[in-house]
């Protein structure tokens with residue numbers, strides 16, 4: 073199982089949880105498996121390990137950003153050992169399987185969505201035609217089997233194969249001591265309590281992997297944390313769920329389990345603003361939670377509605393204020409340059425930030441266009457992009473149909489400094505001033521300085537990370553549609 077070498081976000085990556093889950097299932101059936109994490113090993117390290125293992129199957133994770141590094145590994149493996157079955161899984165393979173199989177012969181097969189059972193059947197040597205949830209070539213034509221039913225009871229999935237990863241080598245993230253844990257020193261390890269989300273925001277592709285929302289039992293989750301803590305000495309944990317607390321009662325029960333078992337961990341989670349209340353916040357704090365990231369996106373209600381985000385600005389304000397009052401850090405994940413964004417909506421967002429006062433802001437500086445999303449489909453229908461974009465290794469495109477790069481920079485600046493959007497003249501003068509200052513002090517550019525202020529400690533999802541000016545240089549073009557299927561789960 074291979075995590076590509078280009079897997080980091082702002083230089084940070086956590087242990088590859090999805091691959092650990094897949095390996096856990098294979099291991100529990102007595103199959104031999106290894107995980108190679110390119111984040112730790114780099115491309116050369118991946119190649120050395122593949123030479124050492126001579127695998128029958130090489131499974132590679134593919135996100136849309138960084139997809140071409142997964143391909144780079146696939147083609148090297150095929151050149152090195154042609155009879156290794158090269159399998160891609162993860163979001164990009166799930167959505168773009170048709171294009172992938174039509175274009176890159178080095179990929180033998182794509183696994184669609186949840187992967188444990190599918191990969192197990194592949195590894196057990198079942199014929200492709202008997203396995204649901206895969207895409208392959210039938211007489212050189214890309215085809216797929218029926219989608220696989222999601223695992224109904226998440227507790228039935230074996231725990232991730234943590235024995236295959238050097239957990240102590242993963243980075244710590246954040247600052248401070250919580251529940252007796254110095255999070256700046258302890259490697260932060262991901263877990264998931266639930267899979268999927270109840271929402272269907274127009275820019276998000278999570279539905280493709282998980283469809284609806286499912287939750288583990290509190291006892292099963294606490295068992296895993298206990299194992300991580302007692303066997304591997306893990307103290308800092310990240311709940312990598314898309315929407316951690318959608319099932320609030322289950323989370324309360326989990327918190328009780330953590331306290332009752334005296335599991336001394338410090339942890340944080342990401343959730344929806346409408347999935348929190350005071351009682352839950354207090355329970356989370358008592359169980360060692362120190363921060364919550366909320367997918368707020370904007371402080372403009374009409375924009376939220378356009379995004380298909382079934383949450384209100386008021387709920388976001390209430391959630392953030394209550395989180396701070398409960399003594400937890402509140403991170404607001406924001407997106408600038410949404411559909412319908414104007415100076416006015418940015419100013420509304422600034423007002424929201426001033427009122428709610430989140431501890432920090434996570435902002436990507438633009439709205440990413442990811443295949444499979446309703447937004448992507450719309451932009452495609454308007455002829456502004458097409459699937460041939462993904463044949464190249466250009467950066468993930470940003471939605472620029474309504475705003476140019478300069479405007480996005482102004483917006484990002486306004487959010488970072490929580491100040492009203494300035495006129496273009498002010499912006500120009502300010503930029504010149506900063507440029508002169510920057511030249512005075514050496515090499516760093518004005519924009520780099522501005523953009524640094526938008527960073528927050530740790531990964532924030534979705535639509536998070538650092539904004540690169542190059543990502544705004546998206547190239548729109550026309551061509552044919554090669555996407556696998558229509559998104560039925562997105563708004």
Ligand code: B12
Nearest residue numbers: 088089090131132135136138161162183187314534536537
């Ligand atoms: C942890 C995480 C990260 C971590 C570590 C990633 C890692 N290698 O493990 C870090 C912080 C590095 C990261 C970075 C980014 N991430 Co991220 N991340 C997540 C997050 C929160 C959890 C992933 C996880 O562990 N899930 C739980 C496990 C069980 O699921 P899984 O990984 O999807 O794996 C299952 C299936 O997908 C499948 N599968 C996956 N890989 C494979 C491989 C094979 C061979 C097979 C058979 C099956 C298979 O089987 C697994 C088990 O069922 C998800 C959201 C989510 N909740 O899933 C976003 C998510 C994956 N990230 C996303 C994005 C956009 C990013 C960034 C671009 C963010 C940014 N702005 O920089 C970067 C991209 C970095 C890069 N170049 O690859 C998107 C991906 C969208 C897309 N279309 O690609 C997601 C879905 C968030 C979202 N809702 O939009 N991320």
Ligand code: SF4
Nearest residue numbers: 269271272273276314
């Ligand atoms: S953006 Fe967040 S709330 Fe919306 S569908 Fe994705 S995970 Fe759910």
